Each structure stands twice: as structure tokens, then as C-alpha cells.
Amino acid sequence: xxxxxxLGSHVSVSEGALVLLRCxxxxxxxxxxxxxxxxxxxxxxxxxxxxxxxxxxKGINGFEAEFKKSETSFHLTKPSAHMSDAxxxxxxxxxxxxxxxxxxxxxTQLTVLP
Amino acid sequence: EPEVTQTPSHQVTQMGQEVILRCVPISNxxxxxxxxxxxxxxxxxxxxxxxxxxxxxxEIFDDQFSVERPDGSNFTLKIRSTKLEDSAMYFCASxxxxxxxxxxxxxxGTRLTVL
Numbered sequence: 001x002x003x004x005x006x007l008g009s010h011v012s013v014s015e016g017a018l019v020l021l022r023c024x025x026x027x028x029x030x031x032x033x034x035x036x037x038x039x040x041x042x043x044x045x046x047x048x049x050x051x052x053x054x055x056x057x058k059g060i061n062g063f064e065a066e067f068k069k070s071e072t073s074f075h076l077t078k079p080s081a082h083m084s085d086a087x088x089x090x091x092x093x094x095x096x097x098x099x100x101x102x103x104x105x106x107x108t109q110l111t112v113l114p
Numbered sequence: 115e116p117e118v119t120q121t122p123s124h125q126v127t128q129m130g131q132e133v134i135l136r137c138v139p140i141s142n143x144x145x146x147x148x149x150x151x152x153x154x155x156x157x158x159x160x161x162x163x164x165x166x167x168x169x170x171x172x173e174i175f176d177d178q179f180s181v182e183r184p185d186g187s188n189f190t191l192k193i194r195s196t197k198l199e200d201s202a203m204y205f206c207a208s209x210x211x212x213x214x215x216x217x218x219x220x221x222x223g224t225r226l227t228v229l
Contacts, residue, residue, distance in 0.1 A: 032215040043118070043205060044157070044220040051215030090157060094215070101147070101159040101170055102218060 006105035019078040023091030033074040034092040116140045118221035135191045137206030147207040
């Protein structure tokens with residue numbers, strides 16, 4: 001069975017500061033990994049995904065994530081936070097193979113301070 | 115840009131009543147999903163649907179739940195007799211194909227409140 005742990009249910013950063021949102025996974029085989037963002041009263045939007053190609057994945061809005069097998073991690077980063085980045089971020093995992101269900105982490109609420 | 119739509123945005127019902135949540139997946143997508151998020155909890159997988167039949171379902175998806183693709187565009191989730199604990203945000207998602215790692219596109223959700 002797969003699982004995802006997101007460390008820190010709430011993260012606050014100042015505008016312009018580095019954003020680091022942590023995600024660790026548990027899986028018996030290298031999974032596919034995803035980061036989704038949810039703005040208030042909206043659905044989940046894909047930021048980026050890892051599907052066993054390059055370990056450093058670049059996504060939308062300046063976000064990127066690095067797959068580290070040795071650490072079973074897929075942390076999300078952005079060099080400089082913007083006020084519009086304030087949202088809830090979800091890490092998710094799915095097993096390799098055909099399109100399958102996503103298992104989500106508990107989410108991290110990002111607050112960007114002026 | 116094509117998007118997944120869901121109706122209604124908010125549904126209030128009495129315990130024991132039947133509800134039908136509706137989704138219109140992206141038009142050329144073939145694989146459909148329902149997830150739910152109870153307030154303050156994780157997003158949880160309910161069911162996936164492909165080629166007019168259930169592909170996978172979770173333990174949550176018991177006999178009270180059913181899914182259907184009644185026509186070429188809609189994808190519905192029916193809860194036969196709602197319980198208080200069914201109160202949640204329900205998300206529909208779709209993917210273009212069954213390819214590994216294919217992106218799931220989510221709708222904005224339906225907030226179900228069971229009184």
C-alpha cells in the first residue's frame with residue numbers, strides 16, 4: 001500500500017522568500033508523484049508530476065520538485081514566493097502502470113506574508 | 115481550455131435521502147474518477163470508471179454508492195440513502211487515457227451537506 005506524508009499542515013513565508021513544502025512517500029516500487037494546488041473554492045489543479053523521467057521536475061507558476069529515491073521524498077520548492085501562491089498544496093502518489101487512483105497527503109496550507 | 119464541470123456546487127439534503135452529483139468530464143477523456151474530502155481531512159479516492167464499468171473502488175464505496183455514465187457527456191455519483199458522515203466535498207476527475215502517470219483533471223467540486 002502506498003502513502004504520502006506532508007510535514008507541516010501550515011507553512012508561512014514572507015513574500016520573496018523561498019517556499020519549501022515537504023512530501024515523503026512510502027511505496028514498494030517507485031511510484032508516480034504529483035503536486036496539486038487548491039485555491040479557495042476551486043478544484044485541484046496540477047502543478048507538476050514525476051513519472052520516472054528527469055528527477056527534477058519543473059511545473060507551472062515557477063514551482064519545481066525533485067524526486068529523491070534514497071530519501072523517498074518529493075519536496076516542492078519555489079525560489080521566491082508571491083502573494084498569489086497562498087493556497088493549499090497536496091502531494092499525491094499513484095502506482096506505476098495504467099492510470100490509477102491517487103493517494104493524497106493531508107495537505108499544506110501556504111500563507112504568504114507581505 | 116477544456117475543464118471538468120460539476121453540478122450543483124452545493125447540495126443540502128436530509129439524512130436518508132438520495133442524492134445525485136453530476137460531472138461533465140473533458141470531452142475526449144475516457145477514464146473517470148470520484149474523490150471526496152471531508153472537512154479538515156485528506157482527499158480520498160472513491161471509484162474509477164472506464165469503458166462503462168467500475169475499474170477500481172475503495173472501501174468507502176459501499177453499496178450505498180453507485181456511478182453511471184447515462185449519456186455521452188455526464189458522469190454521475192449517486193448516494194442512495196445519505197448519512198451525516200457523507201457530508202463532504204466531492205470531486206470528479208478525468209484522464210485522457212489509461213497511460214501510466216496520466217494527469218487527472220479535477221472539477222471544482224460539489225459540497226454535500228447532510229442534515
